[in-house]
Amino acid sequence: xxxxxxxxxxxxxxxxxxxxxxxxxxxxxxxxxxxxxxxxxxxxxxxxxxxxxxxxxxxxxxxxxxxxxxxxxxxxxxxxxxxxxxxxxxxxxxxxxxxxxxxxxxxxxxxxxxxxxxxxxxxxxxxxxxxxxxxxxxxxxxxxxxxxxxxxxxxxxxxxxxxxxxxxxxxxxxxxxxxxxxxxxxxxxxxxxx
Numbered sequence: 001x002x003x004x005x006x007x008x009x010x011x012x013x014x015x016x017x018x019x020x021x022x023x024x025x026x027x028x029x030x031x032x033x034x035x036x037x038x039x040x041x042x043x044x045x046x047x048x049x050x051x052x053x054x055x056x057x058x059x060x061x062x063x064x065x066x067x068x069x070x071x072x073x074x075x076x077x078x079x080x081x082x083x084x085x086x087x088x089x090x091x092x093x094x095x096x097x098x099x100x101x102x103x104x105x106x107x108x109x110x111x112x113x114x115x116x117x118x119x120x121x122x123x124x125x126x127x128x129x130x131x132x133x134x135x136x137x138x139x140x141x142x143x144x145x146x147x148x149x150x151x152x153x154x155x156x157x158x159x160x161x162x163x164x165x166x167x168x169x170x171x172x173x174x175x176x177x178x179x180x181x182x183x184x185x186x187x188x189x190x191x192x193x194x
Contacts, residue, residue, distance in 0.1 A: 009040065009044065009048070010048045010049075012038050012040075013034065013038050013040060013044070013045060013048060013049070013055065014055075014058060014059055014062060016034055016037040016038045017029070017034050017055050017056070017059050018059045018062070019037075020033055020034060020037065021056065021059060026056055030052075031045055031052050031055075034055070060121070066125040066128075066129070067125075068096070069092075069093075069096050069129070070125065070128050070129060070132070072092045072096050073089055073092050073093065073129060073132045073133075074132055076088035076089045076091070076092040077089050077132050077133075077135060077136045081143075081145075082136060082139045082140035082143050082145045082146065083140075083145060083186070083190060085136045085139065085140075086136050086137075086140065086158075086186055086189065086190070087182070087186045089132065089133060089136055090158075090162065090182050090185050090186050091182050093129075093162050093166075094162060094165060094166070094178045094181065094182050095178060129159075130155060130159065133155045133158055133159060134151050134152070134155050137151045137154045137155055137158070137193075138151050140193070145190070145194075146190070146193040146194070147193055147194060149193060154189075154193060157189075157192075158185070158189055161185050161188075161189075162185065165178065165181055
């Protein structure tokens, strides 16, 4: 570790811990395992993160931060015409979704569910994404580009179609032509909602 900066050491620990938690789950990874992977000692990990739980929280914050995606979606949804905004939203969603954001192995605990803090973070970020999609649909309704309908149901349908592609790609490594799917979803949504 000589010559390594403090930030580099912490980053090295975060990367190794992230991989180990994702592969084995939180409960099945020890601080000793992380030390072995990084060539560090337990006191170094405790110095940077305070505890195994502190390290896990740092990994979770890094993994599930969707601020970049949310910013890109907001910019995409700002297109002047509702159809352009929707097409841009769909394109950004399919091409920029953080692939490791919901690695289920990372969050496995004894109960096999997200811990409360991580679940709250995920929920808040997904609600922001939903709000952006809702704003596009509502603009489309006001402009009469989309028929009057319950915007919440319309957004559920739109996100459901998008999440299917993302889910299959992330969890089953299914490769799909995202550009073709983007065009299909946009056209399908506007035809269905006209």
